[in-house]
Amino acid sequence: MNPIIMETISQVTPQYEQAQEQSSYKGAKQFIQLFEPYRQKYARQIKERGLYGQDPKWVIIKHYLTDQLIEQALAGELTLAYFKRTWVNSYGIDIDAHDSWGFPLLSSGFKIRMNEVIERIGCPPSLLIESPHGAHLYWFFIEHMSWISVHEAVKRILDGLDVEILPTPSKPLRIPHEGCYLDVHTLEPIDPPTPDSIIRYDQSILSSKSATFDTKKSPRNRQYYVDVKEREHYPLKNGNTNKAVVECGIACRLAGLPIEEAVQRFNNMVMRSSGYTGNLRDDRNIERRFRSIYNKQITYIPQPKVAQLSLLDEELIEKFIERAPFSSQRRTPLRTFFIKLLVWADYIQNLSQRDPVWHTYLCEQYPYFRKNVMDGYVPLPCKLMRNWNNRYHTIVDFTRQIGFLEPLETASSLRGTYSTTLHTCKYYRVNKSTVIE
Numbered sequence: 001m002n003p004i005i006m007e008t009i010s011q012v013t014p015q016y017e018q019a020q021e022q023s024s025y026k027g028a029k030q031f032i033q034l035f036e037p038y039r040q041k042y043a044r045q046i047k048e049r050g051l052y053g054q055d056p057k058w059v060i061i062k063h064y065l066t067d068q069l070i071e072q073a074l075a076g077e078l079t080l081a082y083f084k085r086t087w088v089n090s091y092g093i094d095i096d097a098h099d100s101w102g103f104p105l106l107s108s109g110f111k112i113r114m115n116e117v118i119e120r121i122g123c124p125p126s127l128l129i130e131s132p133h134g135a136h137l138y139w140f141f142i143e144h145m146s147w148i149s150v151h152e153a154v155k156r157i158l159d160g161l162d163v164e165i166l167p168t169p170s171k172p173l174r175i176p177h178e179g180c181y182l183d184v185h186t187l188e189p190i191d192p193p194t195p196d197s198i199i200r201y202d203q204s205i206l207s208s209k210s211a212t213f214d215t216k217k218s219p220r221n222r223q224y225y226v227d228v229k230e231r232e233h234y235p236l237k238n239g240n241t242n243k244a245v246v247e248c249g250i251a252c253r254l255a256g257l258p259i260e261e262a263v264q265r266f267n268n269m270v271m272r273s274s275g276y277t278g279n280l281r282d283d284r285n286i287e288r289r290f291r292s293i294y295n296k297q298i299t300y301i302p303q304p305k306v307a308q309l310s311l312l313d314e315e316l317i318e319k320f321i322e323r324a325p326f327s328s329q330r331r332t333p334l335r336t337f338f339i340k341l342l343v344w345a346d347y348i349q350n351l352s353q354r355d356p357v358w359h360t361y362l363c364e365q366y367p368y369f370r371k372n373v374m375d376g377y378v379p380l381p382c383k384l385m386r387n388w389n390n391r392y393h394t395i396v397d398f399t400r401q402i403g404f405l406e407p408l409e410t411a412s413s414l415r416g417t418y419s420t421t422l423h424t425c426k427y428y429r430v431n432k433s434t435v436i437e
């Protein structure tokens with residue numbers, strides 16, 4: 001597929017695009033079951049007046065891709081293109097033959113590129129579809145996978161080849177006409193295959209060809225956690241989207257995704273959340289929030305989920321309150337402060353296993369965070385403790401006197417101290433034994 005010029009249009013689509021879907025659209029239903037397109041938008045080819053006549057141009061239509069539209073595209077009545085979902089069962093490779101002179105499949109350059117693609121993948125494609133400029137090759141999987149994981153693996157396998165991975169969640173691929181399906185070995189025309197007749201592969205065909213690609217283990221390949229955060233916050237609910245925006249935005253930035261792709265991914269999640277009616281339905285608000293995240297202009301502090309305290313911690317709290325030189329009216333606020341302090345300390349010490357996205361973000365955002373936490377110290381920002389108790393400084397002074405909170409003291413004057421320049425706070429080690437003794 002040639003590079004396309006994309007413009008978003010919001011006009012009312014033609015009347016046939018809004019007609020009710022009919023149960024007789026067998027070809028469309030088979031296409032949907034096989035390719036699983038994203039249906040909240042699509043691309044359409046139109047004719048535009050140019051210097052030398054009518055030039056084809058692609059525009060994005062932000063309306064539902066109906067069965068009727070797909071049926072018309074399969075029949076050749078319309079030229080449409082579909083987008084990929086973020087959870088996929090296949091991937092496609094677009095191979096163009098620039099030296100074809102109108103016969104792309106007979107081009108020597110096309111055959112060389114196609115054979116090299118198949119050789120690198122290590123198995124023949126599940127589908128071969130002829131396109132106006134070459135062909136589209138598809139590999140289908142037995143199980144669904146994250147699109148980011150698939151895309152990164154295939155990109156590494158085909159590195160250096162003059163081919164393109166299409167469609168994607170942000171770039172569409174033409175819906176093939178019914179007469180464009182070819183036999184993988186003979187290149188002879190065949191009928192459109194059914195989902196049950198297609199050859200499907202295990203996902204190991206990707207990992208075996210890309211030994212360095214393992215998003216779950218490699219700290220440099222964090223795309224896996226983008227999907228984790230999206231699944232964690234889906235579906236979105238009214239009045240409860242701030243954490244979803246921040247965490248998904250941070251995960252996308254740490255994964256190295258372009259901001260346009262990050263916004264598109266979150267917009268897809270918004271569109272799938274049928275019960276959500278908030279202002280994030282406007283993708284301009286999503287882009288504005290994500291730009292502040294990408295520019296590191298956020299002050300959001302991750303909050304641990306409410307945890308069940310152990311019997312030892314409950315005993316610790318009671319002994320702390322007994323020793324505290326404060327009035328009886330402050331017993332309840334003291335208990336609340338102490339509970340949140342213990343939960344926060346446990347959360348930070350186990351953050352790398354519980355939430356790798358936030359752990360990576362904090363290590364990147366704040367100097368010495370990784371080193372200090374590994375040494376057993378916990379950051380205690382003033383803003384956070386003020387939320388626990390407005391008079392937190394008196395409590396902290398007392399805990400330091402009895403040795404419960406041990407401040408970090410090192411040869412480096414910046415590592416354990418508050419610094420507005422480096423945006424660092426004070427670090428303390430929690431010594432539970434000093435209270436129990």
